[in-house]
Amino acid sequence: MTTKSQIDYEAATVDAQEIIISSDSHIMETPDFWAIRVPEEYRDRLPTFARREGGNQPGGYDPVERVKEMRVDGVSGEVLYPTLGMGLFNLDDPALQEVCFRVSNDWMIEYCQEAPDRLWGQALILPWDIESAVLEMERCRKAGLIGATTWIIPPDGLPFKSEHYERFWAAAQDLDMPVTMHINQGFGMYVDRRTNVIDEIEAIRLTCQGHKLNGMNAFTEIICSGVLERYPRLKVIVAELEVGWIPFFVQDLDRRFIKSKLYKEGTVPLLPSEYFNRQCYSTFTSDEVGGHLLERWGSDNFMWSNDYPHPGSIWPHSEEVIDRTLGHLNPETMAKVLRENVARVYGKPIPELMPAEAAPNMEAVWGERAWIQR
Numbered sequence: 591m592t593t594k595s596q597i598d599y600e601a602a603t604v605d606a607q608e609i610i611i612s613s614d615s616h617i618m619e620t621p622d623f624w625a626i627r628v629p630e631e632y633r634d635r636l637p638t639f640a641r642r643e644g645g646n647q648p649g650g651y652d653p654v655e656r657v658k659e660m661r662v663d664g665v666s667g668e669v670l671y672p673t674l675g676m677g678l679f680n681l682d683d684p685a686l687q688e689v690c691f692r693v694s695n696d697w698m699i700e701y702c703q704e705a706p707d708r709l710w711g712q713a714l715i716l717p718w719d720i721e722s723a724v725l726e727m728e729r730c731r732k733a734g735l736i737g738a739t740t741w742i743i744p745p746d747g748l749p750f751k752s753e754h755y756e757r758f759w760a761a762a763q764d765l766d767m768p769v770t771m772h773i774n775q776g777f778g779m780y781v782d783r784r785t786n787v788i789d790e791i792e793a794i795r796l797t798c799q800g801h802k803l804n805g806m807n808a809f810t811e812i813i814c815s816g817v818l819e820r821y822p823r824l825k826v827i828v829a830e831l832e833v834g835w836i837p838f839f840v841q842d843l844d845r846r847f848i849k850s851k852l853y854k855e856g857t858v859p860l861l862p863s864e865y866f867n868r869q870c871y872s873t874f875t876s877d878e879v880g881g882h883l884l885e886r887w888g889s890d891n892f893m894w895s896n897d898y899p900h901p902g903s904i905w906p907h908s909e910e911v912i913d914r915t916l917g918h919l920n921p922e923t924m925a926k927v928l929r930e931n932v933a934r935v936y937g938k939p940i941p942e943l944m945p946a947e948a949a950p951n952m953e954a955v956w957g958e959r960a961w962i963q964r
Contacts, residue, residue: 609943610908613932614772614829614873614895615668617701618650619675619694627693635686639674647899653704660708661947663906665896667708667940669932670698671739671772671829673900675714679741679775684718691716692726699733707941712739712770717748717758724761736936737768742804742828743776750808751815759821768825768871768935771808773801805831806839809862809870814847816858818865825935827871830897834879837887840866867891871935876904881915889923893932 621639628636649656650673660668675694681687691714698711713730715738717723727738748754762769805828812818812826843862852858872888873895874880884892894912898905916924933940 609666609929609940610664610894610912611667611669611929611932611940612665612896612898612908613669613893614671614875615898616650616671616673616900617698618647618673618899619697620651621674623674623697624690624693627697628689632686632689635683636690637678637681639677650899653701653709657705657708657944658947659898659905661944663896663898663908664944664946665898665908666942666944667710667929667932667938668898669736669895669936670702670709670711671770672698672712672714676739676772676775678714679716680777684716687716687718688722688726695726695730695735699730699735702734706734707939708944710737710936710938711735712737713767715740715758717741717755720754720757723758727761727765727767731765731767736938737770737827738762739770739772739775739829741776742771742773742808745777750811750817755817756820759817759824763821763824766823766937768827770827770829771805772829773804773831776804801831802835802839805835805872809839809866810843813843813862813865813870814850814852814858816852818869819858819860822869825869825871827873827893827935829873830875830895831872832877832880833872833874833888833892834877834883836872836880836892837883871931875902876911876915878915881919884916884919884923884927889926890931892927893935894927 619639621641623639624636625633647659649659660666672694675690678687678690678694681690695713698713702709702711711734713727713735715723715727715730717740730738744750759769761767808828809826818824818826840863847853847858847862853861867890871891871893873893875895875897880888880892894916896905896908897903904911912928916927919927929940932938
């Protein structure tokens with residue numbers, strides 16, 4: 591069955607030869623964002639937020655300025671996630687979380703209305719109470735948001751393989767709302783590492799290995815428990831985990847899974863790689879290993895991003911990083927990972943090419959960021 595969103599996407603690809611879309615960028619809340627916006631009875635229960643680096647970029651909180659800054663980077667569209675709001679997933683107060691998420695989603699809706707053809711917002715969805723989560727997904731989808739982002743590390747007792755999420759997966763499929771799991775969303779030491787006293791090696795291990803392990807855990811539970819078999823139109827995305835690790839992980843998952851009763855008895859009849867290729871996606875920013883593997887794996891499943899305006903962002907050097915990490919790819923693959931995949935996944939028309947603007951004084955904005963040039 592061909593949907594209207596597919597028709598819009600296909601019709602929009604004809605003239606999209608130089609267009610770049612970031613599959614993972616962010617809006618930037620101020621530390622007092624929720625204290626100003628949530629009802630008064632919740633304000634004394636709010637956590638304290640520190641100002642994030644990168645918060646001085648005006649486009650993080652002003653959509654008019656953001657469109658200007660997109661021009662500087664040569665980016666014509668962006669999928670937008672919150673920033674501070676993603677740290678609210680591990681609050682031990684579901685009622686406060688729901689209020690905070692609704693306020694965050696309201697601002698995302700408002701922000702994206704400035705340029706809805708270019709700014710594609712994600713909704714924060716809290717799956718403690720599934721019926722409430724579904725209602726919020728429906729509200730946000732009706733208001734123009736394009737995806738549901740939730741925890742990548744579930745709480746104890748609610749693994750992704752549990753029946754608890756069945757209504758959630760079904761609603762996301764019916765609403766054509768891809769489910770995204772972004773880094774730093776969820777529970778446990780990995781998420782709490784910034785507030786715990788740990789040595790430098792432990793910090794490196796949690797940051798580097800933790801991202802990938804959390805993605806592996808989420809994909810393994812969702813694929814091997816049959817979620818994608820039961821919901822064949824559901825799309826699942828991990829964001830900001832890069833992609834070079836994925837081809838080997840999926841290959842190894844096939845090797846293990848083919849020996850299981852789930853596969854032998856037909857409960858989950860396809861191989862993990864078949865489900866992954868059909869329904870799973872990952873974003874990346876500056877991944878040279880992933881770029882070389884794209885010659886053979888992932889051209890339909892991997893999506894480039896710039897992570898603006900976070901400290902790890904490559905703004906306004908996106909074109910330089912793309913040239914260095916992806917410049918060897920053929921034009922068809924480049925088109926997929928830079929714009930076509932993200933437009934197809936979210937059912938959005940590719941926006942018109944953004945006219946370029948001169949770069950600002952980056953020394954004043956970011957300071958020394960030599961890693962981009964490597």
